[in-house]
Amino acid sequence: MDLAIWAGGRLRAPDEPVLTAVDHGLTVGDGVFETCAVRHGAAFALTRHLARLQTSARGLGLPPLPMDEVREGVRAVLDAAGEHAGRLRITVTGGPAPMGSHRYAPDEQRPTVVVVAGPATATDVARVVRVPWVRNERSPLAGLKTTSYGENVVALARARAHGADEALLADTRGRLCEGTGSNVFVETGGELLTPALETGALAGITRELLLLWGSQAGLPVREARPDELPWEVLDDVVGGTAHLALTGSIRNVTPVVSLDGTDLAPGPLSVAAHRLFLARLDDDVDP
Structure with missing residues (x-):
């Protein structure tokens, strides 16, 4: 697969685990994401997508997103994917949490950030x-x-x-x-x-x-x-x-x-x- 994956501050192999089994994004869908087209090696309309990512996070009740980390991941996967990139996905979850639907206290929450770039196929109809x-x-x-x-x-x-x-x-x-x-x-x-x-x-x-x-x-x-x-x-x-x-x-x-x-x-x-x-x-x- 022509995928570039970034999580935990570094690039990852496609078959490398990146989430804990108790990540709230995995267990209860407690997370937000954005998908951007990639044109000429850059994420299209990234500013608008990041603004909506933050809006979704606030609406879901997640803590303020680590935007510096998100941008670092975007840069890393686009550099790594090169000409193969046609799509970029940014996912931010509530991170490790109790097995139920409730979250840890705000000062204990550690969001998980995963950024992936890969091919995309578009159709005209x-x-x-x-x-x-x-x-x-x-x-x-x-x-x-x-x-x-x-x-x-x-x-x-x-x-x-x-x-x-x-x-x-x-x-x-x-x-x-x-x-x-x-x-x-x-x-x-x-x-x-x-x-x-x-x-x-x-x-x-x-x-x-x-x-x-x-x-x-x-x-x-x-x-x-x-x-x-x-x-x-x-x-x-x-x-x-x-x-x-x-x-x-x-x-x-x-x-x-x-x-x-x-x-x-x-x-x-x-x-x-x-x-x-x-x-x-x-x-x-x-x-």
């Missing part, structure tokens, strides 16, 4: 399915990027079993929310709309940049009003009167060409957003 499970927009984890990812694993497995590469979820109020690892944009009424964060959707970095860059370029793209994108809007997509695109750190902006096994034509605004994002990528590695 996406195939999606609807799944019967929902995001709980009232969950204490709503909008946080945590290692408690079991729901996404199950939903993505359903998608792959049906020949798709992403699953779409509603929130508990029946509003379109997001994918397991992506934000969604609906092309409807001459606009590109992305669900409001009120639905529990993650504040994606690519989502954020598309809203910014699209607005600067005159593309009609915006965040929807909270109830503007009901789950049923996906029926319009199947019927051909609306279109979809997904955004994510590795996929960038990808028009959807299949929903629940029905082939779809990419929408013109979705294609324009895809092209705009690719054109802007090399303007600034840390926009």
Whole structure:
């Protein structure tokens, strides 16, 4: 495997253990993470990703993150991975803790930092399915990027079993929310709309940049009003009167060409957003 792994202050071999058996990230999913694309040897939009990492940690109740350690790990794995790097993942957990869900006292907590760089494969289009499970927009984890990812694993497995590469979820109020690892944009009424964060959707970095860059370029793209994108809007997509695109750190902006096994034509605004994002990528590695 072309992986560069950093933990505990140094680079590690791919088969070298890096976590204790009682690390809270392992036992109860008490941790946060970020995934960045790597372009020309640098982590894309790293400043934005690190800011979100800290936001997720605060929301989860973790102590202040050791950011100097995180940045040291990022530098080390990118140097070690070289041209093989296409993706960077930063994981910070609560560290060694009791076997239950409770934590040690704040002054006893020792976060675990693991940084990994490796290859990535991006595609120009996406195939999606609807799944019967929902995001709980009232969950204490709503909008946080945590290692408690079991729901996404199950939903993505359903998608792959049906020949798709992403699953779409509603929130508990029946509003379109997001994918397991992506934000969604609906092309409807001459606009590109992305669900409001009120639905529990993650504040994606690519989502954020598309809203910014699209607005600067005159593309009609915006965040929807909270109830503007009901789950049923996906029926319009199947019927051909609306279109979809997904955004994510590795996929960038990808028009959807299949929903629940029905082939779809990419929408013109979705294609324009895809092209705009690719054109802007090399303007600034840390926009």
